[in-house]
Amino acid sequence: MPFFGELFVSEILKKPVLDPKxxxxxxxKDLVIVKGEPxxxxxxxxxxxxxxxxxxxxxxxxxxxxxxxxxxxYGETLxxxxxxxKDLILVRDILDKQIVDANGAKVVRVNDVKLQGYxxxxxxxxxxxxxxxxxxxxxxxxxxxxxxxxxxxxLPYNLISWNYIQPLEPKLTKISLxxxxxxxxxxxxxxxxxxxxQVSHKEGASFFKGLDVETAAGALSELQPDxxxxxxxxxxxxxxxxxxxEMPPDEAADVLSDLPMDKAKEILESIEKEEAEDIQxxxxxxxxxxxxxxxxxxxxxxxETKVKDAIMKFRRDAEEVEPVYYIYVIEANEKLIGxxxxxxxxxxxxxxxxxxxxxxxLKTVTPxxxxxxxxxxxxxxxxxxxxxxxxxxxLLGIVAIDDVIDRILPPAAKRKRRxx
Amino acid sequence: xxFWKKIALFLSxxxxxxxxxxxxxxxxxxxxxxxxxxxxxxxxxxxxxxxxIALVVIQEMVGRMGVITGKGLSDLIRENYGVKATFxxxxxxxxANFGNTVANFAGWAASMEILGFTKYIMVxxxxxxxxxxxxxxxxxxxxxxxxxxxxxxxxxxxxGVMAKPDWNTVVKQTFLPKLQWNSEYIMxxxxxxxxxxxxxxxxxxxxxxxxxxxTKEHYKASRLDVVIGCSITDIISFFIIVTCGTLLxxxxxxINEASEAALALRPLAGDYASLxxxxxxxxxxxxxxxxxxxxxxxxICEAMGWERGVNKTFKDAPQFMWIYTLTIALASLLxxxxxxxxxxLMVLSAVINGLLLPFVLVFxxxxxxxxxxxxxxxxxxxxxxxxxxxxxxxxxxTVAWVITSIT
Numbered sequence: 001m002p003f004f005g006e007l008f009v010s011e012i013l014k015k016p017v018l019d020p021k022x023x024x025x026x027x028x029k030d031l032v033i034v035k036g037e038p039x040x041x042x043x044x045x046x047x048x049x050x051x052x053x054x055x056x057x058x059x060x061x062x063x064x065x066x067x068x069x070x071x072x073x074y075g076e077t078l079x080x081x082x083x084x085x086k087d088l089i090l091v092r093d094i095l096d097k098q099i100v101d102a103n104g105a106k107v108v109r110v111n112d113v114k115l116q117g118y119x120x121x122x123x124x125x126x127x128x129x130x131x132x133x134x135x136x137x138x139x140x141x142x143x144x145x146x147x148x149x150x151x152x153x154x155l156p157y158n159l160i161s162w163n164y165i166q167p168l169e170p171k172l173t174k175i176s177l178x179x180x181x182x183x184x185x186x187x188x189x190x191x192x193x194x195x196x197x198q199v200s201h202k203e204g205a206s207f208f209k210g211l212d213v214e215t216a217a218g219a220l221s222e223l224q225p226d227x228x229x230x231x232x233x234x235x236x237x238x239x240x241x242x243x244x245x246e247m248p249p250d251e252a253a254d255v256l257s258d259l260p261m262d263k264a265k266e267i268l269e270s271i272e273k274e275e276a277e278d279i280q281x282x283x284x285x286x287x288x289x290x291x292x293x294x295x296x297x298x299x300x301x302x303x304e305t306k307v308k309d310a311i312m313k314f315r316r317d318a319e320e321v322e323p324v325y326y327i328y329v330i331e332a333n334e335k336l337i338g339x340x341x342x343x344x345x346x347x348x349x350x351x352x353x354x355x356x357x358x359x360x361x362l363k364t365v366t367p368x369x370x371x372x373x374x375x376x377x378x379x380x381x382x383x384x385x386x387x388x389x390x391x392x393x394x395l396l397g398i399v400a401i402d403d404v405i406d407r408i409l410p411p412a413a414k415r416k417r418r419x420x
Numbered sequence: 421x422x423f424w425k426k427i428a429l430f431l432s433x434x435x436x437x438x439x440x441x442x443x444x445x446x447x448x449x450x451x452x453x454x455x456x457x458x459x460x461x462x463x464x465x466x467x468x469x470x471x472x473i474a475l476v477v478i479q480e481m482v483g484r485m486g487v488i489t490g491k492g493l494s495d496l497i498r499e500n501y502g503v504k505a506t507f508x509x510x511x512x513x514x515x516a517n518f519g520n521t522v523a524n525f526a527g528w529a530a531s532m533e534i535l536g537f538t539k540y541i542m543v544x545x546x547x548x549x550x551x552x553x554x555x556x557x558x559x560x561x562x563x564x565x566x567x568x569x570x571x572x573x574x575x576x577x578x579x580g581v582m583a584k585p586d587w588n589t590v591v592k593q594t595f596l597p598k599l600q601w602n603s604e605y606i607m608x609x610x611x612x613x614x615x616x617x618x619x620x621x622x623x624x625x626x627x628x629x630x631x632x633x634x635t636k637e638h639y640k641a642s643r644l645d646v647v648i649g650c651s652i653t654d655i656i657s658f659f660i661i662v663t664c665g666t667l668l669x670x671x672x673x674x675i676n677e678a679s680e681a682a683l684a685l686r687p688l689a690g691d692y693a694s695l696x697x698x699x700x701x702x703x704x705x706x707x708x709x710x711x712x713x714x715x716x717x718x719x720i721c722e723a724m725g726w727e728r729g730v731n732k733t734f735k736d737a738p739q740f741m742w743i744y745t746l747t748i749a750l751a752s753l754l755x756x757x758x759x760x761x762x763x764x765l766m767v768l769s770a771v772i773n774g775l776l777l778p779f780v781l782v783f784x785x786x787x788x789x790x791x792x793x794x795x796x797x798x799x800x801x802x803x804x805x806x807x808x809x810x811x812x813x814x815x816x817x818t819v820a821w822v823i824t825s826i827t
Contacts, residue, residue: 109725137503
């Protein structure tokens with residue numbers, strides 16, 4: 001069981017490799033990589049002593065981490081190794097190589113490679129393509145981070161998950177990604193979630209640290225509940241609160257409901273008051289009911305509002321509200337009386353009033369309606385959003401179609417069983 | 421292959437070698453040659469022969485690497501020698517090339533003033549023009565414009581002929597030089613080599629050959645391009661020295677700047693000679709101001725693995741375009757600021773260039789002998805002797821040059 005945790009390859013190069021008595025066998029020169037499931041793994045170390053090169057199989061290792069590498073065999077028993085073209089060798093073949101995207105455009109170079117413990121093997125989890133990697137190679141990573149702290153900034157991790165790298169062949173001159181490069185810099189949250197769901201909690205959490213709040217929020221809501229809980233629990237409350245605040249209230253409520261009570265409370269306290277109230281309200285509903293699914297952000301105007309004014313107001317308000325399909329029409333006392341689709345709004349005479357063009361025969365549900373029933377109504381009437389009202393007809397929130405689909409047909413990252 | 425086919429092939433491959441070598445005669449190059457001619461007459465002409473040979477040997481190797489590997493020099497250095505070596509080399513080259521760019525804009529400003537235009541209009545105008553050319557133009561368009569601009573260098577040949585030198589003396593001094601053993605003379609001869617063989621050229625040549633996509637089959641044509649380029653550039657240098665040696669040297673006129681040469685020529689050789697000299701200097705400076713920042717952008721992007729190339733847009737290759745843009749913007753701005761430390765910057769850039777050249781050349785020789793990269797196109801044993809000899813000689817001279825330019 002030689003390897004747990006994670007490390008960057010540049011951290012261990014040229015480190016002494018010790019025998020069971022603590023004598024130096026040689027210095028680490030390179031790593032032999034072989035195919036593995038799900039990721040390529042290290043099969044042997046290449047060790048250099050006095051200009052001679054030896055191979056130390058992974059199975060002969062005793063300890064392997066960024067401070068100590070020790071073998072349970074002695075130097076005399078090692079096989080001499082001859083560099084050849086057939087083996088895939090990490091430093092020679094991967095480090096510093098050009099990464100091109102699926103269209104062949106150059107993206108960046110491999111500044112470093114990250115290894116991760118997995119079933120006591122060391123797998124290649126990601127390539128470092130950021131400034132951090134360069135600084136680490138130059139031996140000034142710590143200094144760079146301190147410098148950034150002076151400017152109150154965090155030096156970001158810029159890693160590309162190995163998932164996005166095409167299978168490596170020996171003798172390669174460049175490394176190809178499986179996606180166009182725009183996707184790497186702007187990985188869709190769902191893709192990030194998929195990567196995270198395939199790695200350990202710890203790796204997932206450290207991956208999260210490198211993401212900006214917005215991306216992290218997007219990725220988090222795509223994850224399976226227990227992974228969400230594990231990642232949030234492992235985070236500092238403040239950072240967690242930032243991410244939760246960024247999420248739509250319904251999804252934030254989902255995440256919080258899976259957390260231990262005191263942690264959830266702690267986070268709620270660090271969130272802006274208004275946002276926290278929204279979430280709290282949603283938390284009071286059962287998860288598999290309309291109340292649990294709904295989002296309590298919506299756009300609602302008074303019936304006398306003119307179409308042109310509604311459009312003007314909408315432009316401003318829609319920024320705050322995530323999914324917008326309809327504009328709801330409510331009376332001054334917040335009772336729901338109708339809805340206008342965006343299409344109808346744009347096509348209507350600018351001087352018409354909302355009350356003239358609104359649909360009044362609305363399908364609504366109450367918060368305790370079962371989620372399957374909600375799904376059936378949405379499906380039957382071909383809706384994209386369904387208003388949730390209380391028994392007196394006050395608008396509480398809406399259930400959007402994507403949240404319903406997520407319940408019936410969870411996204412890949414939620415479905416897939418975690419491999420670790 | 422028929423003769424005409426060969427010509428057509430050469431014309432399609434031609435470009436990188438000729439442009440790189442010609443732009444080697446940028447503002448600082450022309451200054452050195454003018455000063456050499458004015459101070460020592462024809463007696464330094466002989467230095468051009470070994471310089472040309474050294475230039476051909478080195479540029480041929482770099483060009484060959486570009487053709488065979490399809491990669492730039494800093495691509496290869498990063499992939500084979502790691503981050504540390506690459507990083508410090510890039511940092512040094514960035515500073516040195518910035519200094520070179522400033523020198524070129526200063527040359528452009530000075531020649532424009534001679535021609536009667538104010539630099540406060542002409543420097544921004546020149547900067548914007550070359551910026552648009554590279555950021556909006558395609559590689560082929562840029563190359564054709566540069567090739568035509570290289571023709572303006574012929575101006576120096578014309579002025580050399582117009583000076584009516586005694587060709588007998590010129591030839592005799594070139595091939596049977598009377599060497600002088602004073603420190604100024606030795607310094608000047610070293611300076612000629614130092615200004616002719618520079619680090620950025622090696623990067624630019626290899627990158628532009630790689631971007632042009634010249635293949636193994638066309639390697640011979642590409643080699644011809646390099647050899648012709650190196651020869652032309654030194655023929656131009658030859659005529660600059662001849663002009664100044666004929667017209668200025670006999671009167672003992674000392675100059676420190678290429679633009680001073682143009683001014684000094686007016687009373688002695690008439691308005692036309694002065695005009696030709698000024699226009700040629702303007703042309704050379706502006707070309708240098710395009711190519712040197714371009715070379716900087718090329719090798720930094722290659723080292724970091726970012727997308728690069730004249731054909732790309734800001735969206736495809738943002739870092740490439742920004743490095744080019746910022747170098748030009750800052751350099752042209754600096755030239756316009758009164759009292760900016762231009763001389764210091766130029767000396768600094770010369771020193772850094774000199775310090776980097778040995779590393780660049782030694783890396784180049786190691787790389788070209790790497791079988792994994794070059795296959796059957798590595799240096800032959802004989803060629804290795806020649807190239808090592810050249811490189812060691814150039815290194816010794818450059819180190820000497822650096823020492824003299826500091827003291």
